[in-house]
Amino acid sequence: MGIESGLFDPQRVAVVGATERDGAVGRAVMENLVDDFDGEVVPVNPNTDSVFGRRSRDRVGETDADLAVVVVPAPEAVDVVAAAGDAGIKNVVVISAGFSETGSEGTAREEALVEAADRHGINVVGPNCLGILSTPTGLNATFSPRNARPGNISFMSQSGALVTAVLDWAADRGIGFNDVVSLGNKAVLDETDFVDTWGEDDDTDVVLGYLEDIQNGASFVDAAATATESTPVAVLKSGRTDAGAQAASSHTGAVTGSEVAYEAAFEKAGVLPVASTEELFDVGAMLAGQPLPDTDATAVVTNAGGPGVMAADAVGEATLALASLSGTTRDRLREVLPDAASARNPVDVIGDADAERFADALDVVLEDEGVGSAVVIACPTAVLEFEELADVLASVRRRREEPIAVCLMAGSESDAAREHLAAADIPTYFDPSRAVRGLDGLARYRAVRQHDRGEPTDFDVDRERARNILASVEDRPDNRLGIEAMGLLDAYGIPTLDSEIVESPAAASDAAAAIDGDVVMKIVSPDILHKTDIGGVEVGVAAAEAADIYETLVARARTRQPDARILGVQVQAMADTDAGVETIVGATRDPQFGPLVVFGLGGIFVEVLEDTTATLAPLSEQEAEAMLDDIDAAPLLRGARGRDPVDEAAVVETIQRLSQLVSDFPAILELDINPLVATPDGVAAVDIQLTVDPATL
Structure with a gap:
């Protein structure tokens, strides 16, 4: 995967449908390109000789362009893509709407566009999109009213309107971008291509995305897992509720899939999920400019007690922990702070603190080996100059290896200070909880980098026996099998009871x-x-x-x-349920991501208690072990209330073997082993239910 050069760094851009007509998309795209692009801009419009003083061509094939931006009506756009291919143009952005988002006629049109792109090997962004931009070359091939500030964040969005809103919002907050892509209908290039490309891009330090669906789940997980080894990826996934899923479908024709599957996919790929646009950029800004913390323990330095408590509450709800300051640190704080100040975390430097007192306290707490990061909270007072505070905090940041988030709880008074801090790559926030959330993104990504996903075990199994058992469904009027298929588990080495x-x-x-x-x-x-x-x-x-x-x-x-x-x-x-724990191990096949393995508390109450966790197959031993930790009933497995602990290794192996079974046979649509009785001496599958698609055997 990945995208050939020329999409983000073209030498010559053709705008098909360029015009000077007021209110036209073709005019907006031309103006944006003419204003900032380092290369040549060539208008294509057979009805005029020139556009903004540049000679117009009649056809895209006459432009010798690296990139064509198409803003003509949808029926003509398909012909333009084909003509671009004939002319050897390998990169096309189709801004035009009127494709699959409009119904059957538009879907047929989009299929023709894809066929033309495939035939000529063209990278196509869109259709039905805002366009793309890339700040290193000044490329703004969009009809957005505002350009992006340069930066090291690359952003993709399935909503073009969100891109315009984000560009406007981010510019006022000092957040810059490397590349920005409006994905549109994702007819050819999709989120996987851009994650793959940006993961290898030295100019992209963070990948952010707003997605309503993921078209090829398995490929996305593979690409993101590779990218997140070096580049953090954070995604806001919409359509998490039934209402949201229906809205996403009507917006782009997206098939949103199971929300549980998306959560499992992001976990497997190391993608950081976020819940809002605000959180996406709170986390993104921190990841773009700050180092990863050595520990999850954070310190809070504040000149106001209430906001300090707010920050402590936010830490308690995050991956982070409130650092316990050492006795030496507390002694040193007492030396630099007045008697009325607090030398415990949160460190309250009190309301008469000037910028130097903030800096002294921050230096002391960051010297503590138990502190991995810090939040600085400043409320306006008569003795505190925010610009001076920004300067001293930037100086501390240059001397330290720990990440710092700054909360300036003021309005226009803090504008200049925010600019100074942004120049030093220190994100600023108004709300203490947002500052903590930004730091939490660093801690979560550190965990991704440190996580050993492992490789799935390839067990010695009897695939032919399993295939024959699954094929017995062909003689049924439906596609379900029950306990008569227990031999399927024997074929894959999953222990069963004599029966x-x-x-x-x-x-x-x-x-x-x-x-x-x-x-x-x-x-x-x-x-x-x-x-x-x-x-x-x-x-x-x-x-x-x-x-x-x-x-x-x-x-x-x-x-x-x-x-x-x-x-x-x-x-x-009979299973020894007195000495054991009834669990469930199962799987379901998600249309986007494939087999999803489920583990949890089982028996007749599984649907009532809903204590389960899910992971995408195939699973490694480490991933299977993590599933045991993820359920609320984990203490039952480990010997709660004086019971002997169960054989966890046997449970882990069973999860892995089931993972291999459902990976080997895409025909298995659903499978439940319930209960799988886990005892100190091993496990035993008591019952099985599965649904099979005989057409895929």
């Missing part, structure tokens, strides 16, 4: 006699998903009772669910 499916009372008696101790008997029917709800399970059955229980179970099933197909009764050894 047999029988079709008569006599066979039930024989099967029960062959198993040591009492047994569990369950009705076998692909139409009865919750067997306990219809009385289809009997626990603690002696061999002498097995024949009668067989008849009872069948009779209950036929009475309570007359249309259900009865395949027999399973006779199964």
